[in-house]
Each structure stands twice: as C-alpha cells, then as structure tokens.
Amino acid sequence: MIDVLIIGSGIAGLEAACNLYESGKEIFLLEKEKNVGGNVQNWDTLFPDGKNARDIISYYMQEIQARQITTYLNTYVTGIHKCVDGTFEVHTSRDIVFKCKTVLIATGYSLFNAERKEEYGYQIYENVVTSADLEKRFAQQSKNQLPNGKPLHRIAFIHCVGSRDEKSGNHYCSKVCCITAVKQAIKMKQLVPDVEVFCFYMDLRMYGPGFEEKYREAQEKWGIQFIRGRVSEVAETLDKRLQVKAEDTLAARPFKLEVDMLVLMIGMESQASTALFQKSCGLKCADSRFIQPYQHHLDSNATNVKGVFTAGACIGPLSVFDTINHARSAAISVSNFLAE
Amino acid sequence: MIEEYFVLPFIIGLFVLLVTLAIKYVSWIVQLSHIDKLRVLQGFFTRRTLSAIKKIWKECLLHTRIFKTNPLLGYMHMSFAFGWFVLILVGHIESYIHAESLSVPPWESIFFRYFHHEHFVGERFFAHFMDFILLYILSGVFLAYAKRLYSRVFGIKRSTKLKPKDRIALLSLWLIFPARLFAEGATASLYGNGGFVTGTLGGVFSFFEINSSFELAMWWIYSSSLGVFFITLPFTRYMHIPTEVLFILLREYGIQLKKEYNSVSKIQVYSCSRCGICIDACQMHHAEISNNQSVYILKNMRDENLTDRKLYNCLLCGRCEQACPVGINLNDLRISQRIQASKEFNSSYDFLTYKNTPQTDVAYFSGCMTHLTPGIKESVCAILEIAGINYLFLDKEKGACCGRPLMQAGQYQAAKKLIDYNRQQILDSGAHTLLVSCPICYKVFKDDYELGQINIKHHSEYFLELINAGYISPRKSDNIIVYHDPCELGRGANIYNEPREILKKIGKFRKVRIEKNQSLCCSGSLGDLSLSMPDRNIIKEQTLSVLLKHNPDILATACPLCKKTFVKGTFIQVKDIAEILVDSIKKKTALLPEMENVCE
Incomplete structure (x- = not known):
C-alpha cells in the first residue's frame, strides 16, 4: 500500500511529489499525457517577471529524476473508490489498480474552447488566435508576422473569453488572463515596435505582485490602449483582416476597428476528470465545477472526502506561483493526515 | 298560479344573459375596423358562413x-355542449308537438x-x-367531478386555479x-310521465x-341553478x-388580430375556455415558473390586471398556441399587450442613412x-458561390436589425x-429573391x-431548390443527424419539411420523439428578456435530453x-444545415482546383 497517489504531474503534482518524498512518503505520480509538466508546457514566459516557463519545467524534471519518483505516463484515472478501511483503490486506463492511503488530485484545469464563442470566429477566421496559441508562437519566435507572411500593424486582445460569462456557463473569473494579456501585449510591442495594440476588457483585475505596475507600464511606456467594453462580433474582410465591432462603455460610443490579428484571452475550466471523481467517490464540486475545498481558510487542500486532497488549479483558477504554494501546503496537509 | 313562480330565476337569468351578451357583442362588432365590417358583410352570404x-x-x-388531445376530456366537453344542445332542441320540438x-x-x-302530464303523440x-x-x-x-379530484387521469398535470365567482358558476x-334529474323524477313519481331514468327515480321517490311541495322545491332548485349560471356566465370563463x-x-x-389590442383581441380573449391545456x-414549468402561462395571461387581460413581470416572462415559443383547442393566437395576443405596455424608448435611428443598393438577383x-x-x-456564402448565384450580401457591412426582436418586446x-x-434597401436591389438564414x-x-x-x-428552402x-449536389455521409425545429421557423412560419429533406440527402436522418409543431424551445429566444440564465439552462437541458x-x-x-x-x-x-451542407459539397469538390487559382 502506497502512501500518496498523485493524479496529475503538472507543476502542482511535481511540487507536491518532491515535498512528500522529502518527508519520507511512498508516492506514485500518474500523468495522462506522454510527458510531465502539464499546462505550463504551453507557456513561453511567465508573469510578472518574464521567467522562462521551460526553466520551471526542467527544474522539476531534475528534482523528480534526482529522487527517482515513480511516474506513470499515458495513464489516466477511470475511478477512485473508497474502501471500508478508509484507503482507496484507484482504477486506471492501464488496468492497474493502485491501492493507496491518500489521493492527491493535481489535475489542474483545461483551457476554454474558444469555438464555443462563435461570434469571435475562432477556427473560422484565419487570424483569430487564443492566448495559448500566441504563447506557442512566442516560443517558436514567429511573432512579428501573420501566418500568411504579412506584417502586423494592429492587433487586439479580447479579455474574459469564457470567463465571467453566464452564456458560456462560466460565471467565475479566471484570474490570470488580465495580467497575461498585459504581458503578451507588452511582448508584442517589444517584438514589433510599430504595432498598435488594443485590449478590450470588462474589469482589469491586477491582484498580484507587480501586476498593477505592469499595467501602468503597458499604458505609459508601451502606449497600449485599454478599452472598457466587450466585443460584440467579428467579421473577416476580403484581405483576411478582422473587423471588430465593440462599444467603448466609458465613452458610451459604439465603434468598429480593423485589426490584423485578434487574440482571445481564454479562461480556465474544470477538467472533465473532475466530474468522474465526483461520480466515483462523491467528491463535492462548486458551482464552477471545480473541486470545492473543505475549508477555504484553514483547510483549503482537504475535500469533503476524507483522505482525498487537492493541489493547484483543480480547485479553481490559479497562477503558477499560487499553484506552487498550494501544492506545498498540500504536501503538509497530506503528511499531517498520514501522521494521525 | 303561485307555484309557477319557480320559473322566475330562469327567466331573469336568461334575460340578464341575453342583454349582457347583446351589449358586449354589439359594442365589439361596432368597434371593428371599417374593413373588417366590410369583410363581415361581404362574407355573410357566401360559403364562409356555411363553413x-x-x-x-x-x-x-x-x-x-380536445378529443384529439385527450379523448376523456373531449368526451366531457362534448357531453356538456352537445348533450345540452340536443336537450334544448328536442325539448322545444317536444313542446311544439304537444301544443x-x-x-x-x-x-x-x-x-x-x-307543466304537462297528459298524453300526446310521441310522448x-x-x-x-x-x-x-x-x-x-x-x-x-x-x-367533471372526477376531474377536479383526479386531474391526472385527464392528462392534465396542472389545472387552472379558481376564483370565487368562477366557483359559483362552476357549482x-x-x-x-x-337538479333536473331530481325535479323530473319527483314529477314522474306523482304523475307517471317519466322515461326510463326519471321514471325509475320516480319509483324510488x-x-x-x-x-307536491317536494316536487316544487326540486323545480325551484333546477330553475335557480339555471338562473345563477346564466347570470354568472358573462362574467366568468x-x-x-x-x-x-x-x-x-x-x-x-x-x-x-391586429398589432394593437382591440375588439378582435377581446373576442379571442373571451373565447378562452381556461381548459388549461396550454399549461402543460x-x-x-421545468424551471418552476407557473404564473405566466397563456391561460393566466388571458385571464389577467380579461380582468385588466396583467403585470409586466408575467407579460414579459415568456419565450414566445408558440407551443401553447399549437396546443390551444380553440385556436386562439396566443403569441400575437401577448405581443399586442406588450405593445400597449412598452413605452417609447430612444429609437430615432437617425444614424441609418439610405445608400445606393447595387442591383442583384438574390439578396442575402x-x-x-x-x-x-x-x-x-x-457556409451560406460558400454554397451560393459554388452554385454560381448572382447574389448581394445585403447586410454585410452596415446592416440594421430586421426588427423582429423589437416586435417581440x-x-x-x-x-x-x-x-x-x-424594406427600402431590399426593394432597391431589384432582387427577385430575398434569402434569409435566420428564422427570426x-x-x-x-x-x-x-x-x-x-x-x-x-x-x-432555397438550398433544397438548388x-x-x-x-x-451534396454527398451522403454516414453521420447520424437529428434536427431541431426552431420555433420561429416551424410554428412561426410552418417550415418543417425542407430542412428534413436536405438532411435526408446528406446524412442518416433520425426522428426525435417530440418534433415538428410540438418541438421544444431551445430556451435562447429573444422573446423573453427577463428569464434568468439558470432557468434557461434548465429548459435547454430538458430540450437537449x-x-x-x-x-x-450531429445535432442540426x-x-x-x-x-x-x-x-x-x-x-x-451542433451545426446549422448550411454548415453540414457545405461540408458535404466540399468533400465532393475537394479534388477540383480551387476557384481562386483558376481565376488568377
């Protein structure tokens, strides 16, 4: 019987694994993809200081290798079952049943599928991309051009795509997209100094360290324009540019804008597997479909099921550094539970 | 003869009824528009009256x-209406023959x-x-007694609520x-003039x-119940x-019906029998909203105490209108009330400037x-181009709204x-066909x-013609497709077959349990601006299930x-018919060189 089975090997799972290993627990890591790292692999740089995301992943890779933590790749969970003695049986796609004392869920989030907001034309119009797509382009350094080779003159970012949006069923804030948009907008300006950048927002939530300063810098130093108002619809022109219809709600004025590229700041959604856990072991979920922490303040890693813990964005949108902190606290919570 | 005073309640009741009806009907007919009056005059001596x-x-x-909706309920209504009609008719014939x-x-x-106990021909x-x-x-x-007690047997899950005057009329x-049975039974007991039912009851009596005082009391009850019913009739359902x-x-x-609420609307409102079929x-009701159904709205319209909250909380899907056994135009009636209730907002639309519309065959x-x-x-544009249609995308750049959402509000x-x-733009284009991709x-x-x-x-419709x-020429795929009838296209404009015809050509079409004129609403309707998103989602999930x-x-x-x-x-x-169609055409033409390259 192992001590802790960690589901998910994104930064949350990896951080928790290292900490639990240090405290002498026997642990296994499960990962549904073919390599570890999770969503952070798709990122180029991280706010607020522009740290390279690949550095974070390689750091954790080294840590895991150094400790020889057993990791099952290409393995996903099909059900968590609680036994009468309080231990768990975790069934997986590999027909292996893991018996463990505790389960640590570190499955993170999935990105909102922007095709569901059809009015923005993602996957219909060539030059509509998501924030995740843009990050990949940054990583490949193919930034200052459109895919068809034309230069960029003007781009726009749309905030809150699939967040704070009752119509798409997600009424919550995804927390990180505001600062990500600021980060990406500045990056665009750095790469293509002549480009005009517009951000369409509802509210700007600059909650973290250095965020507000970044936002100020974006306006003062880089001349990025922030317009309060949601975009209503997007149409493609003959030369594949995009015509954006929006309203500047501060000026109470509707207007149109033609841009070369449109970036959709997609939000976070609960993983499909969360619903599976909910079904198989009665895990309680919030209205947002993310896992409901047992107590927000004093016990945010525990869940309503004794012995099942959470680490990272499976409880709701979190930034990278919040995730790492949450994973560390998860390790402490699990250790305390096992000591009892 | 003092005993005969028992007929007074009946006579007074009948008199009140006839006078009230005459006043109401004459005033309604007088209020009809001039053209409508001409329609009545011209139609009167035609086949229309016969029909x-x-x-x-x-x-x-x-x-x-009603029989078609529910045979038991139909039988109940028929026994009252048709039975009573025959009773009155034959009763008169009987008295004419006797006299x-x-x-x-x-x-x-x-x-x-x-009045008459003696024998006559055919007695x-x-x-x-x-x-x-x-x-x-x-x-x-x-x-009817049973229905009040066990309404579910009659296929009515939710029944209408009654008010005191309705109760009096109902009782x-x-x-x-x-009462008639007892009165005739009593008379039969004394004079032996009953039939197989009243005669038998007379035997028991x-x-x-x-x-004879018991007999008279029974006739008083009969006459009084008739009188009360006649007097309450014009003021109840x-x-x-x-x-x-x-x-x-x-x-x-x-x-x-016209846009405004007038006497034609009133006639429709008063034709509602409050059977409650529209409630189901x-x-x-899936969202536990049970005060805004058409039967209640019509009642409030009659009593002139309709609130905005009820009036505007309706998707205007038209399912009640389809179910209504009387055929009342429930949606248009509701809209006419909305027109009365809504104030003029800032809607000058001065920014709409007429521009020259290019000439075309088909305006999209x-x-x-x-x-x-x-x-x-x-997809629509792609299909038009593949078919080589000379078309103009009318509202490509600066389109104005069609006006339907405002109309619904x-x-x-x-x-x-x-x-x-x-309208001006469409007429100016010289098009022979106006192509529309939105049922609203x-x-x-x-x-x-x-x-x-x-x-x-x-x-x-248009693509089926093409x-x-x-x-x-689309190619049939193996995809299993079901079709959702949009309210405005199906019940609103009576188009059910064309979309199905197309889908049968491009995939394996499957029927769903509730479809065509009964089809469920997606809950996205613009007809309701007050329904909350969670309530909408409940309705949507029910429809999706x-x-x-x-x-x-594919859900088409x-x-x-x-x-x-x-x-x-x-x-x-989830795809529109145009999108599925364009996929099925493109798959076929994919081997051909692209049009643009050929042009260059």
Whole structure:
C-alpha cells in the first residue's frame, strides 16, 4: 500500500511529489499525457517577471529524476473508490489498480474552447488566435508576422473569453488572463515596435505582485490602449483582416476597428476528470465545477472526502506561483493526515 | 298560479344573459375596423358562413380538437355542449308537438314535464329520448367531478386555479343536471310521465311517499341553478361558450388580430375556455415558473390586471398556441399587450442613412444572429458561390436589425423604423429573391415587410431548390443527424419539411420523439428578456435530453440562435444545415482546383 497517489504531474503534482518524498512518503505520480509538466508546457514566459516557463519545467524534471519518483505516463484515472478501511483503490486506463492511503488530485484545469464563442470566429477566421496559441508562437519566435507572411500593424486582445460569462456557463473569473494579456501585449510591442495594440476588457483585475505596475507600464511606456467594453462580433474582410465591432462603455460610443490579428484571452475550466471523481467517490464540486475545498481558510487542500486532497488549479483558477504554494501546503496537509 | 313562480330565476337569468351578451357583442362588432365590417358583410352570404357553421358544430359542440388531445376530456366537453344542445332542441320540438303550435314560451319547453302530464303523440318516445340525453350529460358531469379530484387521469398535470365567482358558476353548472334529474323524477313519481331514468327515480321517490311541495322545491332548485349560471356566465370563463361561436364566424370571414389590442383581441380573449391545456404545453414549468402561462395571461387581460413581470416572462415559443383547442393566437395576443405596455424608448435611428443598393438577383440578409455565428454566414456564402448565384450580401457591412426582436418586446414603433429602412434597401436591389438564414428575420419579413413580388426564402428552402435543380449536389455521409425545429421557423412560419429533406440527402436522418409543431424551445429566444440564465439552462437541458436521446453524431438546426444556445450545453456537434451542407459539397469538390487559382 502506497502512501500518496498523485493524479496529475503538472507543476502542482511535481511540487507536491518532491515535498512528500522529502518527508519520507511512498508516492506514485500518474500523468495522462506522454510527458510531465502539464499546462505550463504551453507557456513561453511567465508573469510578472518574464521567467522562462521551460526553466520551471526542467527544474522539476531534475528534482523528480534526482529522487527517482515513480511516474506513470499515458495513464489516466477511470475511478477512485473508497474502501471500508478508509484507503482507496484507484482504477486506471492501464488496468492497474493502485491501492493507496491518500489521493492527491493535481489535475489542474483545461483551457476554454474558444469555438464555443462563435461570434469571435475562432477556427473560422484565419487570424483569430487564443492566448495559448500566441504563447506557442512566442516560443517558436514567429511573432512579428501573420501566418500568411504579412506584417502586423494592429492587433487586439479580447479579455474574459469564457470567463465571467453566464452564456458560456462560466460565471467565475479566471484570474490570470488580465495580467497575461498585459504581458503578451507588452511582448508584442517589444517584438514589433510599430504595432498598435488594443485590449478590450470588462474589469482589469491586477491582484498580484507587480501586476498593477505592469499595467501602468503597458499604458505609459508601451502606449497600449485599454478599452472598457466587450466585443460584440467579428467579421473577416476580403484581405483576411478582422473587423471588430465593440462599444467603448466609458465613452458610451459604439465603434468598429480593423485589426490584423485578434487574440482571445481564454479562461480556465474544470477538467472533465473532475466530474468522474465526483461520480466515483462523491467528491463535492462548486458551482464552477471545480473541486470545492473543505475549508477555504484553514483547510483549503482537504475535500469533503476524507483522505482525498487537492493541489493547484483543480480547485479553481490559479497562477503558477499560487499553484506552487498550494501544492506545498498540500504536501503538509497530506503528511499531517498520514501522521494521525 | 303561485307555484309557477319557480320559473322566475330562469327567466331573469336568461334575460340578464341575453342583454349582457347583446351589449358586449354589439359594442365589439361596432368597434371593428371599417374593413373588417366590410369583410363581415361581404362574407355573410357566401360559403364562409356555411363553413363557419360546420366548424362551430365540430368545435363548439363536438369539441373534436380536445378529443384529439385527450379523448376523456373531449368526451366531457362534448357531453356538456352537445348533450345540452340536443336537450334544448328536442325539448322545444317536444313542446311544439304537444301544443301543436310554435308559439310556446321558452320556460314551458324547459320545464315541460312540470307543466304537462297528459298524453300526446310521441310522448313515450320523447320521455325516453330526453332521459337518454340527460343520462349522457350526467356522465359528463360525473367526469367533471372526477376531474377536479383526479386531474391526472385527464392528462392534465396542472389545472387552472379558481376564483370565487368562477366557483359559483362552476357549482351552479354542476347542479343544473342533477337538479333536473331530481325535479323530473319527483314529477314522474306523482304523475307517471317519466322515461326510463326519471321514471325509475320516480319509483324510488314513490317509495318515500313524496308530495307536491317536494316536487316544487326540486323545480325551484333546477330553475335557480339555471338562473345563477346564466347570470354568472358573462362574467366568468363560461363566457367562452357563446363567444367562441362569434370568434369562429369572424375568423372565417378573414378577420385577424391586429398589432394593437382591440375588439378582435377581446373576442379571442373571451373565447378562452381556461381548459388549461396550454399549461402543460409550456416548458417554463421545468424551471418552476407557473404564473405566466397563456391561460393566466388571458385571464389577467380579461380582468385588466396583467403585470409586466408575467407579460414579459415568456419565450414566445408558440407551443401553447399549437396546443390551444380553440385556436386562439396566443403569441400575437401577448405581443399586442406588450405593445400597449412598452413605452417609447430612444429609437430615432437617425444614424441609418439610405445608400445606393447595387442591383442583384438574390439578396442575402444574414441578420444579427448569423453575424454572431460566422460559421453559418461563411457556409451560406460558400454554397451560393459554388452554385454560381448572382447574389448581394445585403447586410454585410452596415446592416440594421430586421426588427423582429423589437416586435417581440412590443417596441412596435421602433421596429417599424427598422423595417422601413431594410424594406427600402431590399426593394432597391431589384432582387427577385430575398434569402434569409435566420428564422427570426424570416418571420418578420413574411409577416410585416410587405415586399410584394419578392420571394422570401429561408436558406433551407432555397438550398433544397438548388439541390433539386442540380446547382449543388451534396454527398451522403454516414453521420447520424437529428434536427431541431426552431420555433420561429416551424410554428412561426410552418417550415418543417425542407430542412428534413436536405438532411435526408446528406446524412442518416433520425426522428426525435417530440418534433415538428410540438418541438421544444431551445430556451435562447429573444422573446423573453427577463428569464434568468439558470432557468434557461434548465429548459435547454430538458430540450437537449429529448434531442440527444439516441446519441446522434450531429445535432442540426436551422437557426443561429438555437445553434448558439445548444453549443453551450453539449459536446455533440451542433451545426446549422448550411454548415453540414457545405461540408458535404466540399468533400465532393475537394479534388477540383480551387476557384481562386483558376481565376488568377
């Protein structure tokens, strides 16, 4: 019987694994993809200081290798079952049943599928991309051009795509997209100094360290324009540019804008597997479909099921550094539970 | 003779009834517009009157439409209406034969058994026949009692709530026929003039040795219950009994509802029998909303105490209208109330400037909702290009709204401005066909635009024509497709077959349990601006559970709003007919060189 089975090997799972290993627990890591790292692999740089995301992943890779933590790749969970003695049986796609004392869920989030907001034309119009797509382009350094080779003159970012949006069923804030948009907008300006950048927002939530300063810098130093108002619809022109219809709600004025590229700041959604856990072991979920922490303040890693813990964005949108902190606290919570 | 005073309640009741009806009906007919009055005059001596009488016979007496919804409920209504009608008719014939004259006062016919005990030609036949009819009505009365107790047996899950005056009317109606049975039974006991039912009851009464004062008391009860019912009738839902006759007549003469609430609307409102069939048709009850169904709205309209909250909380899906056995235009009635209730907002639309419209054969109007679902817009244009149609994308750049959402909200004057603007543009284009990809636009173009000779086509109609004429040839795939009927296209514009025809050509089409004129609403309707998103989602999920029962590959629809609504509720592909069609054509033509390259 192992001590802790960690589901998910994104930064949350990896951080928790290292900490639990240090405290002498026997642990296994499960990962549904073919390599570890999770969503952070798709990122180029991280706010607020522009740290390279690949550095974070390689750091954790080294840590895991150094400790020889057993990791099952290409393995996903099909059900968590609680036994009468309080231990768990975790069934997986590999027909292996893991018996463990505790389960640590570190499955993170999935990105909102922007095709569901059809009015923005993602996957219909060539030059509509998501924030995740843009990050990949940054990583490949193919930034200052459109895919068809034309230069960029003007781009726009749309905030809150699939967040704070009752119509798409997600009424919550995804927390990180505001600062990500600021980060990406500045990056665009750095790469293509002549480009005009517009951000369409509802509210700007600059909650973290250095965020507000970044936002100020974006306006003062880089001349990025922030317009309060949601975009209503997007149409493609003959030369594949995009015509954006929006309203500047501060000026109470509707207007149109033609841009070369449109970036959709997609939000976070609960993983499909969360619903599976909910079904198989009665895990309680919030209205947002993310896992409901047992107590927000004093016990945010525990869940309503004794012995099942959470680490990272499976409880709701979190930034990278919040995730790492949450994973560390998860390790402490699990250790305390096992000591009892 | 002092005993005969018992006829007074009946006479007073009948008098009050006739006078009230006369005042109401004359005032309504006087208020009809000049053209409508001409319609009545011109229609009166034509076949229309005959066809109206036929319909009155079928609907007001036999209640065939209720029969179709629920045979037991239909039988109940038929026994009351048709039975009573026969009872009155045969009762009069009986009294005429007895008197050998046509000048018989009405109370003598109604209370015939009390007045006449002597033998005459056919007396036995009439006694048995009248008893048979009375028994038939009593079976209906019995069902009515049972319905109040066990409404589910009648297929009615939720019944209407009653008010005191309704209760009085209802009780008096329930009392009339048992009272008649007892009165005639008492008379039969004393004079032996009963048929097989009243005679038998008379035998029972003889056993108790009843006297003539008991007999008189019974006739008093009978007469009083008739009198009470007649007096309450014009002020309760039973007003529908005479009004439905008037409604059917006017409808046959071609008189329709107008935008404003007028006497035609009133006639429709008063024709509502409050049977409650519309309550079960309404999907709102899934969200536990049970005060805004049409039957309540019509009642509030009659009592003039309708609140905005109830009035505006309706998706205008039209399912109640489809279910209504009287055929009342429930949606348009509601909209007419919204027009009355809505104030003029800032809607000058000065920024709309007329511009020169290029000439074309086919004008394509996509509408706001299609602009919000660019996948549909692109597909429609792609198909038109493949088919080589000379078309103009009318609202590609600066389109104005078609006006239908404003119309649904009751903003009629504002809608009119948009309609005038768009109408001019469409007429200026010289197009012979107006192609529309949104049923919401389609409905208003058909109903309110007055475009004359221009063919208005929904894209499902138009594309089917293109396929049949060989302009485009789709390839059939193995995808299992189910189709959702959009409210505005199906019930709103009566288009059910064209989308199905197309889908049968491009995939494996499967029927769903509730479809065509009964189809459920997606809940995305613009007709309701007050329904909360969680409540909408409950209705949407219920609709999706019906549509996706058999796990189709594609959920097809023909309305951008339905598509947008469903996409957020399922992981199964939701596509407009145009999108599925363009896929099936493109697959076939993929081997050909691209058009653009050829042109260059």
